[in-house]
Amino acid sequence: MSAFVIRRLLQAFLVMALMSVIVFFGVNVIGDPVYMLVSPDADQAELEAAIARLGLDRPIWEQYLLFLQGALRGDLGNSFIFGEPALKLIFHHMPATLELAFSALFLSVVIGIPLGLYAGLYPDNPISKGIMAGSILGFSLPTFWVGLMLIMVFAVELGWLPSTGRGDTATFLGIESSLFTADGLSHLFLPALNLALLKISLAVRLTRAGVREAMGQDYVKFARAKGLSTRRIIFVHVLKNIMIPVVTVMGLEFGSLIGFSVVTETIFAWPGMGKLLIDAILQLDRPVVVAYLMIIVLFFVIINLIVDILYSILDPRVRLQDQGA
Amino acid sequence: MTAVLEVEGLKTHFFTRAGVVKAVDGVDFSVAKGEVMGLVGESGSGKSITGFSILGLIDPPGRIVEGAIRFNGEDIAGASEERLKTLRGNRIAMIFQDPMMTLNPVLRIDTQMIEAILAHEKVDKREAWERSRDALGLVGIPSPEERLQAYPHQLSGGMRQRVAIATAFLNRPDLIIADEPTTALDVTIQAQIIHEAQKLTRQTGTAMIWITHDLAVVAGLADRISVMYAGRIVEQGETDLVIDHPLHPYTVGLLGSVPSANKRGERLYQIEGMTPNMLDLPEGCAFAPRCRWATDACTPPPGVQTVDGRQIRCVHPRREGVTA
Amino acid sequence: MTDISADTATVDETAKVETPFQRFRSEFFESWIATGALFLLGLIIILALLAPYITPQNPYDLGQVDVLDGRLPPGSEAFTGYTMWLGSDGSGRDLYSAILYGLRISLAVGVASGMIALVVGMAVGLVAAYAGGRVENVIMRLVDLQLSFPASLVALMLVAILGKGIENIILALVVAQWAYYARTVRGTALVERRKEYVEAAQCLGLSRTRVVFRHILPNCLAPLIVVGTVQTAHAISLEATLSFLGVGLPQTEPSLGVLIANGFEYMLSGRYWISVFPGIALLLTVVSINLVGDHLRDVLNPRLKK
Numbered sequence: 001m002s003a004f005v006i007r008r009l010l011q012a013f014l015v016m017a018l019m020s021v022i023v024f025f026g027v028n029v030i031g032d033p034v035y036m037l038v039s040p041d042a043d044q045a046e047l048e049a050a051i052a053r054l055g056l057d058r059p060i061w062e063q064y065l066l067f068l069q070g071a072l073r074g075d076l077g078n079s080f081i082f083g084e085p086a087l088k089l090i091f092h093h094m095p096a097t098l099e100l101a102f103s104a105l106f107l108s109v110v111i112g113i114p115l116g117l118y119a120g121l122y123p124d125n126p127i128s129k130g131i132m133a134g135s136i137l138g139f140s141l142p143t144f145w146v147g148l149m150l151i152m153v154f155a156v157e158l159g160w161l162p163s164t165g166r167g168d169t170a171t172f173l174g175i176e177s178s179l180f181t182a183d184g185l186s187h188l189f190l191p192a193l194n195l196a197l198l199k200i201s202l203a204v205r206l207t208r209a210g211v212r213e214a215m216g217q218d219y220v221k222f223a224r225a226k227g228l229s230t231r232r233i234i235f236v237h238v239l240k241n242i243m244i245p246v247v248t249v250m251g252l253e254f255g256s257l258i259g260f261s262v263v264t265e266t267i268f269a270w271p272g273m274g275k276l277l278i279d280a281i282l283q284l285d286r287p288v289v290v291a292y293l294m295i296i297v298l299f300f301v302i303i304n305l306i307v308d309i310l311y312s313i314l315d316p317r318v319r320l321q322d323q324g325a
Numbered sequence: 326m327t328a329v330l331e332v333e334g335l336k337t338h339f340f341t342r343a344g345v346v347k348a349v350d351g352v353d354f355s356v357a358k359g360e361v362m363g364l365v366g367e368s369g370s371g372k373s374i375t376g377f378s379i380l381g382l383i384d385p386p387g388r389i390v391e392g393a394i395r396f397n398g399e400d401i402a403g404a405s406e407e408r409l410k411t412l413r414g415n416r417i418a419m420i421f422q423d424p425m426m427t428l429n430p431v432l433r434i435d436t437q438m439i440e441a442i443l444a445h446e447k448v449d450k451r452e453a454w455e456r457s458r459d460a461l462g463l464v465g466i467p468s469p470e471e472r473l474q475a476y477p478h479q480l481s482g483g484m485r486q487r488v489a490i491a492t493a494f495l496n497r498p499d500l501i502i503a504d505e506p507t508t509a510l511d512v513t514i515q516a517q518i519i520h521e522a523q524k525l526t527r528q529t530g531t532a533m534i535w536i537t538h539d540l541a542v543v544a545g546l547a548d549r550i551s552v553m554y555a556g557r558i559v560e561q562g563e564t565d566l567v568i569d570h571p572l573h574p575y576t577v578g579l580l581g582s583v584p585s586a587n588k589r590g591e592r593l594y595q596i597e598g599m600t601p602n603m604l605d606l607p608e609g610c611a612f613a614p615r616c617r618w619a620t621d622a623c624t625p626p627p628g629v630q631t632v633d634g635r636q637i638r639c640v641h642p643r644r645e646g647v648t649a
Numbered sequence: 650m651t652d653i654s655a656d657t658a659t660v661d662e663t664a665k666v667e668t669p670f671q672r673f674r675s676e677f678f679e680s681w682i683a684t685g686a687l688f689l690l691g692l693i694i695i696l697a698l699l700a701p702y703i704t705p706q707n708p709y710d711l712g713q714v715d716v717l718d719g720r721l722p723p724g725s726e727a728f729t730g731y732t733m734w735l736g737s738d739g740s741g742r743d744l745y746s747a748i749l750y751g752l753r754i755s756l757a758v759g760v761a762s763g764m765i766a767l768v769v770g771m772a773v774g775l776v777a778a779y780a781g782g783r784v785e786n787v788i789m790r791l792v793d794l795q796l797s798f799p800a801s802l803v804a805l806m807l808v809a810i811l812g813k814g815i816e817n818i819i820l821a822l823v824v825a826q827w828a829y830y831a832r833t834v835r836g837t838a839l840v841e842r843r844k845e846y847v848e849a850a851q852c853l854g855l856s857r858t859r860v861v862f863r864h865i866l867p868n869c870l871a872p873l874i875v876v877g878t879v880q881t882a883h884a885i886s887l888e889a890t891l892s893f894l895g896v897g898l899p900q901t902e903p904s905l906g907v908l909i910a911n912g913f914e915y916m917l918s919g920r921y922w923i924s925v926f927p928g929i930a931l932l933l934t935v936v937s938i939n940l941v942g943d944h945l946r947d948v949l950n951p952r953l954k955k
Contacts (some may be wrong), residue, residue, distance in 0.1 A: 005954070015794065026810045079710045110734045136943070142886045144893045147927050148913065152921055218426035224382055225421075226414035226441040226492065236440075240431050252797075261800035266894055267913075281809050281896050296806075300798055 008308050012301045019297040023290065026066050071294060077287030079280075086291035090273050096216070097272030098168055098315060099178065100264065101257040103192035104199065106220055109250060111196070112203025120211025121205065138201030143260055147267040154190060162187050164269035185225075191268040195261055199253055210242030251307040255300045286291040328395075329499050329532040331355040332381070335392035335402070337371075337378045344604045348374040348387070350556035353636075354627070356500065358528045361523070363543030363564070365579070366553035367600055372536045375553070376502040379534075380403075380419055381409040397499065415445040418493035422505040424485035428477035434488055435473040441495050460491040464521050483514035487521065494525055501526075504536045519546055541583055544568050552576050555601050555611035562635030572632055572642040574616045610639065618643070652693040676948045683944035686937040693934050697752040704746035709903070736922040738911060744922065747908055748930045754904040755931065758815065759885035762822035766884075767877055769823060770830025771869070777831065778838035779861055789835065792828045804887055808896045815902050818891065822884045833876045837869040873947040879943035882935045889931055905931040 042050065051057060058066075070076060076086050119128040155163030166178050166187055178184025214220060215238065223237045262274035269275070273292060280288035337349035349371040356362045366372045379396075381404065394402040396417065413419075421427040429437060431538060438457035446453075454473070461469035464487040472541055477485055486506060493501050503522065509517040523546055526533050537543055542587065543550055544564065551561040552575065560573040571577045578596040598615035601607070607614055609624035616623070618641045627638045701707065731911050735744040777788040795803065807821035841847060842865065850860050889896030892906030893913075900907060905927045912923030 018794070023810075026807075094569070101606065110784075130502060136939070137936070140882070140939045141932065142890055142935065145909070145932065146891050148909070148916065148928065149923055152916060152925070156917060156921075218421055219429040221382065222419070222421055222427040222489070223429070224381055224413065225419040226438060226444060228414070228444050229410065232440065237429050237432070241429065244431070256799035256802065259799050259805070262805060263890055263894065277805075277809070278894050278896065293806055293809065296802065304797055312407050 005309060008305055012305050015301050016298065019301075020068060020071065020294065021064070023293050023297070024064050024293050076291040076294065079288050081280075081285045081288075082284055086287040087295075089276065089288055090291050090295050092275040093271060093276045096270060097258060097261050097265065097274055100188070100191055100195060100261055100270060100272060101254060103188055104195035104257050104261075105250065105254055107192055107196040108199035108203050108253075111164065112200040113207050113246065115200075116204040117211055117234070117239070118209025120215070122207040123208075123212065132208070135201040135204045138197050138204075141197070143194065143198060144263045144267055147191075147199055147264055148192055150190050151267065161190050163190070166271055191264050191270050194268070195257060195264045198260070199250065202253065203250060206246050207242060210245060211238060213293065214238045214241050247310065248307055251303065251310060255303045259296065260298060326356055327539060328355040329358050329360075329397060330534075331393070332375075332379070333377065333393045333395070335378060335394065336390045337383055337647075338390050339376050339387040340487040341386055346603045347556050347606070349378060349604065352392075352553070352556075352558055354551050354558060354561060356532045356534060357639045358499070358532055359526065360549065361526060361533045361535060361547045363540075363547030363550040364534055364536045364553060365538065365540055365543060365550060367538055369600055369603060370553040371556040372553045373504050376419065376504050376534065376536055379502060380413055380417060382413075398409070404528065405558060410444065414441050414493075415496045416498050417500045418496070418498040419504065420486075420489050420493050420501065420503040420506045423509045424482050424489055425509070427489055428485055430477055432476075433473070434475055434477065434480075438473070438488070438492050438495060441492050445496055445566075456495060457491075460495050461488065461527065463494070464488075464491045465517070466491070472635070483510055483518065486510060486514075486518055490518070490522060490525070494529065494531070497529060501531055501533045502536070503533060505538070506535075507542060508537070508539070515542070522546075540568070540579055552579065555606060557602065557638060558636075559639065560635060562633075566633065566635060570633070571641045572635060573612075573637050574618055574641065574643060575612045577643050578615075616641075673948060680944050682940055683836065686940035686944075689933060690937040690941060693752065693930075694756065694895070696749055697756050699748035699899065700746075700753055704743070704749050706743050706746050707749055708747040738908070738923045744926050747903065748905070748927050751903055751905040751908050752930055754886050754898065754902055755888060755906070755934070757820070757879050758819060758888045758898070758904065762819045762826070762884045762888075763877060765819070766823045766826040766880065767781035767830050767873065769872065770827040771834050772834075773827065774831040774834030774869075775838060775861060775866070776790065778835045778842060778865070779857065783825050785835075788831070792831050792835075796832065800829075800883065801887055801890065804891065805896070808891055810829035810931040813896065813899050815898055818888055818897055822887060823889075825887070826880050826884065829876055829880055834869050836909045837872050838865045841865045841868045875942060875946045875949060878938055878945060882938035882942065885938070886931070886935050905934075910942060 021100050064072075073242055074087055078084060079086050082089060115131050119131045120124075151163045154161045166184065178188050220233060220237060223233050228237075261270075261272060264270065265272045265274040266278050273295075276288065279285070279293045280292070293321055332352055332354050335352045336347070339346040339348055352371070352375055354362065354364075364372045364375065374383070374387070377383055379394055379401075381401065383389060389402055392402060393400050396412065401412065403637065404412075406507055421506055428434070435454060435457060438460070439453040442448065442453040442456060443450075458469045458473060461472055466472055466484065466487050472480065472484070472488075477488075480488065486509075490506070493503075506522070507518050510518060522533070522535075525531070535543055535547060540550075547564050549562065550564050550567045551558045552567070552573065553559070554575050560567060560571065560576045567576060568580065571580055575596070582595060597617070599615075601611055609626050610616070610619070613619040613623040620641070622640045627640050628634050629638055631637075632642050654672060678689075696703070735748070737743055738747060773788060773792075777785040804821045804825040807824055811817040811821065838861075847860060847864055850864055888897055888904060889906030889909065892904050893910045895910065898904050898907055903911075908927035909924050909931070912920075912925075912927065915923050
């Protein structure tokens, strides 16, 4: 088990190193690094100072090492707009994004899995066919468009829920979140639902396919032949088997939820790091862009790592294979 | 002897888009307490469907359309799902063909055995665990306490089938339906499993239906043999009689195609033709197109007649025995 | 398309043998939904192609647009005399005209990036399958690495680095999507390479290049078509998303996404049509391509056939 974790950790470091090279060369070689990293209103003296500070007169590999050194110290430059360290800005906006992504993941699991379970158990039922048609639609509709429609219907026409902002937050167990106030929840619901829609469709499809496959397996017939209750067969024998692929995929999707939150946060003016990124791109605040990219890559690497480990815990076969290897 | 199970005129049909498949089409037999009946036939002959019909485990598009299944005198052919659940795994247990597939890969052996007890009896977990351990010991599994903690993939195929057999015997059922339980195993392990099963039925007085395509397997195990062809039992009788003096041409063919020491050097007999298309069965005897003794008399479906202590469905019984 | 069907028609007259294409056609049109989607998609493409001839105004010719016509609700009459059935946007453009012109840009970007990604991905996938060994290993690791990030995020990261503009968007979409094609081609090529006819062709002394192009590539076509349709829909939707966020196409290349973004500010004041109608056009395009692709997958997948 520990050998497995160590190997995966090494792989993760390798990916991070590779991505740092790509982001670095993306910013410094494809683009003009001075233009990318220095405020456009800087004068000649400032420009030269910056070139010296960034070491742009040195060979490219030395520049990369400097960049890496800064990154390892947690220094990715200061925001042009706010004058604060870019990483600090990102971390400041991160809780709002995580809150949104977790809420969306929660919604997609609690809505998607039961719907998929129903559609898988009764495939010929008209309700199941409706669920599946809905999931195709959920896959095809662009997220930003659904967000617009949610705002138009629930905020503008019906006036039931607020359309922008995060609302009141409260602190509970040291975590500040809108999950703990009624106003915060009402602000959270539409963006979370918007972000979750694609993942709900995914959860429905995965669960349905898994249930359909498991129901035809001999172990389900054997469980029925043992006289077990339908509930135990579905919730223990079937669900435990399909939870492995579903959990894996949904976990992997957490990263894409954070990525997609860029869209949702922009539409609902949700003050998370996705909106920060778009604002930074529009205002040419490049240190923030670079910091965001590095953080999001780190996120993905960590998520892949966690899912791998989780997978090995959930599926005894993976664990054993690794011990044998 | 009292009959544990009496099946009368059982018909299980599958209503597929391509047409009605009469997988089981009028099957009669009975099994007495402590008796082992071999149900023999090619794949697709309806033998497994017969087994599943008894447990009420036929899924749409299939259903039991006719007939009675009397278990200890109670007709369970149309019984409610609730009633059937109290019987399944409790009074009637089943063992499946592929031990790789029948145990749930993500649940430990103890979970899968204990749940079979708790589904039918209100006992505490500790007692259920002890009974599971003892059952594993009975089927010859060494250090059963450790095995209970294992996941299925950590056990060999033979070991898994022993677990399945132990699970079937957990609640001391009156009847066990074993659906080709040794087909997927090595020959040496096959023999061990047959031996364990035989021993257990003797000890517990449990009746057993042993479904197989291999006459050699049931020859040494079963008290009686029923031979199925295309959804019907074509010959039924004491094992010795059926094996030594088969009457139905299909049984004659089946026995002729079993290789054995005393036929060394001879050419193995082959039944001509193909297994029938279940969607398009011939009007009369389903075996007639492949039968060398078939005549016009075979066209109306032959009824059951008793010849030499056996029930057969044939108008040309082979009294002379094997002539092939 | 028309050439092929003409061909099969002549075959049909001489001998009643069903060609693979005919079987594919009859199987495809078995589904009402897919047939409808294909019809709709054809209509959308024709409307986009004919846009300059069937719209009352060129919305980007300043001489034809009057700001006084701005934000008119659907069905209003414009100063220039014609009826604006879908209303007008903030600068007085007829929305029907703007949507058809936007559709041209959206389709062009989606199809162009899809095609380039297909060619690049196919080449990389074939090289991987053809070279094998270490080269294949490195390429596939790279593909796996990229596929562990969602395509939308890769595209967003690229436009963040590259900046706005139509070439940059196409480049970003290509980079975001090539890996899907590479994986598909390499997977199919691996399966085909193991088949006997490839061995037979090699035994006949045919060159490896010939084996790849004459034998392996044609067999990759079916999965490539399926991945291609779905990815093109994805590219269109992705471009619209980026443009909506303001990091995609500039105002001078007003795709559907740009139109929707422009209408967003009016939405909260109840002028829904400026965003909603371009949105519906986008929706119909993406959904119809997806439905066609979904059904193509069922029809072309040999495993699903009996």
